[in-house]
Amino acid sequence: MEGKQKMSVMTIVQAINNALDIKLEEDKSVVVFGEDAGVEGGVFRVTEGLQKKHGVERVFDTPIAESAIVGTGLGMALSGLRPVVELQFDGFSYPAFNQVISNVSRMHNRSRSMYKAPMVIRFPYGGGINALEHHSESPEALYSHIPGLKVVVPSTPHDAKGLMIAAIESDDPVIFMEPKRIYRAIKQEVSDDKFSIPLGKAKVLTEGTDVTVVAFGAMIRECQKAMVMAKEAGISVELIDLRTIYPIDKETIATSIKKTGRVVIVAEAPESFSVGGELMAIANEEAFLYLEAPPKRVMGFDTIVPLAKGESMYMISPDRIFYEIERTVKF
């Protein structure tokens, strides 16, 4: 090995594909399957080329039956494999919900650690792509509320690769939500080597002093746009990318809020009973005496994500984020 790492420019799609490829290559217990995940490589091409390279026994198509994709994946995980199963869209993850909440998340506890369920359930999530109903949802709160799971949402190609590798290597089951809106919108130099990013650790993307902004997934890019406006207004923003929703990295979040005294939470899921609510709780429980303004959520409405004609009103725009940042700082 030369000292220098070989890098390639990748999108999130390519980075996840690369992570799956590396794990399929080095670990024969890894199998990848789902609707259209084999021959076609998935509707977003995340698994493109993997069947050809690793064989039809390891990367394959299934019938359209989400409960079975997850339930059989669990059976495989209990008997020595590390399945990575694909559900085609966020809004189509619900038919598998009973398997996730009643079995995947509980087998380790139910069997008193006799059985583990090392599996990854991955699906594209989120709005902003003018899609049909059921194709624009952010169900991270639903999954984060289930004891026994870990929930991961990457925001960059580098993170997508490192977190996916960590998710596959996790002995606990992982829900891996992929921000479809930025699947190809962000290109980044990513190491071709194998690397992983620890689950449960948030990342301070930009240091700042006036206000902490916490976000994840596709909202990171929107926050960064809002920060350009904030900078022009003379506001110093500290931006935190959660990377893992559960276990949530309270320490990084609380440390930042204690420093800035203010927090704005940005997420595209419906606001009530959300991850945003959990972050409000962290602000209050961990940094109550440091708060100089009420914690603020900039989140989706408690509505269904509208179809294309109305979607822009639902989706959180950079100026709306800036609007709340400014109000919070001026409180």
Place this chain on the structure above:
Amino acid sequence: MLTTTKKSVDKTDTKKQTNLFKDFDPAEDKILRIIDNDGKVINKELMPDLDDETIIQAYKHMLYFRTADQMAVSYQRQGRMYTFPPCMGHEAIHAASGMNMRDQDWLAPAFREVGIMLLKGVTMKEIFLYYMGNEEGSNYKKANHVLPISISIGSQFLHATGIGYSVKYQKKDELVFTSIGDGGTSEGDFSEALNFAGIWKVPVIYTIQNNQYAISVPVRNQTNSVNLAIKSYAFGLPGIKVDGNDFFAMYAIYKAAAEYAKAGNGAVLIEALTYRKGAHTTSDDPTKYRTKEEELEWDKTDPIIRLKKYMDEKGIWKENEEELIEKYKLEVDKQFEEAENEAAYKLDDVFQHMYVDMPEDLKRQKSDYEQFLTWKESRK
């Protein structure tokens, strides 16, 4: 997906097994039965080749299952156990499948499979522990490849299918057994599992224990199909309806199914017709939804009485049954006492198995509770 790999097997035998599924076509509502209610052999050709010792052993298993079952209900009635799902009536199915399972074979049970679990090495102590409210009862110390019971109806069928894929992919000589009730066949997971099984050709033996009731709902209100075995048609799997109270018929079908699966042919669906002689669980009252006359009618088919009649006819049963039952009662009671004397549930037991890698927040929640306990202790 996996392709079928045919191993070299006795061709005539495989042919015979395949014929069994053809000869008892569920579309014609045929039923595989070998002895009648009086224990008389009515289908000599299909009688499994078992020596007297094995038959006696099967009977003893069934007797033990029923004794343990009745005692479990009685412990519950004494308030020493929270609940229990009686298995009375299912003994032939349990003995026949258990006796056809090898140590390496997998079992993905629902919750009315106590007999099968016992033959796989689960202990009555563990069963009791579970129904006393201790998950440690699902940590089967001596049983290989048995999943914890699945209370979420039908979900275990999918786990069995996945395990089937897994053992086939890993080229392991392991079969998978799973079972569901008649009510469970209405769940989507039942159909999804069998659909995947047909495509993947997995070595899984799916059993429907059709005991006529899903709690209070009779099977006629569960499906408009002529029987449950015919559902196999939709998935391209062999299916067969068998008299589940006939030990020999159940033994014959499990032997055939195991050979069929071992030969790489894939899965089969077995509908075992039986009757839940007890309640759904100890919280249920069957008098609300079925008649005494019906129960008496089914009593005539009781699997234990039938096998006993067969043995009496052949003159192979020489033991004192009452003494044997007394011996079993002592054994079961000993296991129950051990379960009652199990170490107390610890706070750690609530937390430690949720994750392999426990999140910090969970550790914090535990430690907060410990602080509360310290405070509570200090007030005494």
